[in-house]
Amino acid sequence: MMRRGLLLILSSPSGAGKTTLTRMLMAWDPAIRFSISATTRAPRPGEQDGREYYFRDRQTFEHMVKTGEMLEHAEVFGNFYGSPKAPVEAAMADGRDTVFDIDWQGGQQIRNSALGRDVVSIFVLPPSIAELELRLRKRGQDSDAVIADRMSKSRNEISHWAEYDYVIVNRDLDSAFSDLVTILNTERLRRDRQPHLNDFVRGLNQEFEAR
């Protein structure tokens, strides 16, 4: 009997390194599934349905919420975002872990869902706010106004750090990634995630009986 996949939730303020860590994790173990969110916002140039997001119209999205097909969802600036449940359950049954790159609202909802006991949640903190802003500026993509907006959202996001099982302070990427892998390896070892142990111990008992 195989291990049930777990739900790894990674949250952090924008710029703390969560997306890079997620990519490194998927390269480290290609069996890990990335949870692609559904959204009602329009695709941007270059975005592809089923790769960056599942793009759905509002009616379809609301129907999915109503029929319980979303593990979590939230409205942000007039658009809906959510994590479809079916692919997560399929991965779990298949013994594959799913990683969620979501914010504290999504994290709360999944932790409080029926799948909550399968959740491992990690909050990634920046070493300092100055460093966080520096990383955002280095991307060179955003205007001052957008950066100011992100920084204000970051403060709100950081205020939820204490709801997570683990906290990684991303001082340097290699040691943050090493912490992430250590956590995942350990959580996979937890007794309640190794249902095959039931059969293994039954085998030991049969060996005792046969002595």
Place this chain on the structure above:
Amino acid sequence: MMRRGLLLILSSPSGAGKTTLTRMLMAWDPAIRFSISATTRAPRPGEQDGREYYFRDRQTFEHMVKTGEMLEHAEVFGNFYGSPKAPVEAAMADGRDTVFDIDWQGGQQIRNSALGRDVVSIFVLPPSIAELELRLRKRGQDSDAVIADRMSKSRNEISHWAEYDYVIVNRDLDSAFSDLVTILNTERLRRDRQPHLNDFVRGLNQEFEAR
């Protein structure tokens, strides 16, 4: 502010490798404290008070139990065994982890004590019962009757495997030890074991305020 030390409980049937793993762990991190049990049994030749055991007379032992100085205790073949609480609490306050080489009875009591939330418990299983018996015989110390007795106790001990947080099947010592270290590293990372994070996040908020 420093991390509070945790209580690492290792249980296993005799011969599964627990004692060797414990020794490897203490060599890996000399800051880890080994919990020395108190007992009412007489010292054997070569045993030293405060090294193998704290040797106490029955009256002293019972007094310690009555005054709550024992974290756990049990009677085995007419002798009392127990884990004194004071050195464990001192180590915890000092940010040092304590490792307990105890059986399922002791494990249950510590998990259900006031220190229960600081416990990480690991059960070490042998790869097979044949291998377990082989390892006992290889020691060459014990008569057939003693080995038969140990095997019967082993069966009882194994029946409690599902009460532990983690299970390690000791197929080879190196990978079992690697699992053990991975678990300890991860448990040290848990948010609720890193009280200094409160100060760290307060610092981040002050940085936001000062912007």
